[in-house]
Amino acid sequence: MPDHPIDDLFGDAPAALPLGAQAMLLRGFALAQAEALVQGVRQVALHAPWRRMQTPGGKAMSVAMTGCGPLSWVSDRQGYRYADRDPLTGLPWPAMPAAFARLARAAAQQAGFARFAPDACLVNRYEPGARMSLHQDRDERDLGAPIVSVSLGLPAVFLWGGATRGERALRVPLRHGDVVVWGGVDRLRFHGVLPVAPGEHPATGSFRINLTLRKAL
DNA sequence: TAGTACCG
DNA sequence: GGCA
Numbered sequence: 001m002p003d004h005p006i007d008d009l010f011g012d013a014p015a016a017l018p019l020g021a022q023a024m025l026l027r028g029f030a031l032a033q034a035e036a037l038v039q040g041v042r043q044v045a046l047h048a049p050w051r052r053m054q055t056p057g058g059k060a061m062s063v064a065m066t067g068c069g070p071l072s073w074v075s076d077r078q079g080y081r082y083a084d085r086d087p088l089t090g091l092p093w094p095a096m097p098a099a100f101a102r103l104a105r106a107a108a109q110q111a112g113f114a115r116f117a118p119d120a121c122l123v124n125r126y127e128p129g130a131r132m133s134l135h136q137d138r139d140e141r142d143l144g145a146p147i148v149s150v151s152l153g154l155p156a157v158f159l160w161g162g163a164t165r166g167e168r169a170l171r172v173p174l175r176h177g178d179v180v181v182w183g184g185v186d187r188l189r190f191h192g193v194l195p196v197a198p199g200e201h202p203a204t205g206s207f208r209i210n211l212t213l214r215k216a217l
Numbered sequence: 218t219a220g221t222a223c224c225g
Numbered sequence: 226g227g228c229a
Contacts, residue, residue: 053219055218055219055220056218057218057220057221058220059218059220059221060220061219061220062220063219065219073219075219080219124219131219131220132219133218133219133220133221134218134219135218135219136219137219165218192219
């Protein structure tokens with residue numbers, strides 16, 4: 001039996017599910033905007049190409065990334081940071097598509113965070129087998145703003161952990177159009193993504209796309 | 218340690 | 226899944 005009320009979310013569920021005191025899964029929240037969001041991702045990737053970043057330890061991540069907005073998150077042997085230019089091209093990151101910021105603000109408000117104004121969007125592209133190990137989003141200056149994470153295309157299992165790496169992580173299935181918002185006391189929760197299973201989705205083909213919107217400054 | 222290897 |  002589950003030792004958490006939402007330990008198994010593979011079945012049908014309400015449109016909004018609490019993952020913590022200040023963390024919420026908004027099922028299908030981005031569905032109506034999904035086409036515009038995917039088109040925005042294509043536009044961003046034209047100017048800031050997909051690349052697999054290196055961890056500070058020198059290992060390549062399995063997830064291909066790009067970004068948009070005044071700032072975007074980067075990782076290399078030097079460490080994690082936000083940069084105002086794409087290290088690959090030397091150019092400023094592409095502007096954040098209006099649909100991204102609009103969706104993020106609406107999702108944040110729905111989850112109880114008013115006036116969320118993201119200035120950074122990290123775009124993650126998962127091919128089958130790609131994963132993200134348990135980590136914290138802690139490179140933003142102002143940890144008062146929430147994180148808004150939008151799932152598009154292939155489904156994935158989201159790992160929703162605790163304040164320490166050791167705490168058992170909840171397994172949350174995420175599908176096309178789902179949005180997860182976390183902030184406040186849950187802002188530094190560990191989280192990750194299990195390896196994505198092979199498949200095809202009408203919106204994204206053989207990929208899962210994840211938009212992660214933050215206030216970096 | 219936003220990763221992988223190896224062990225049970 | 227847990228450990229280094």
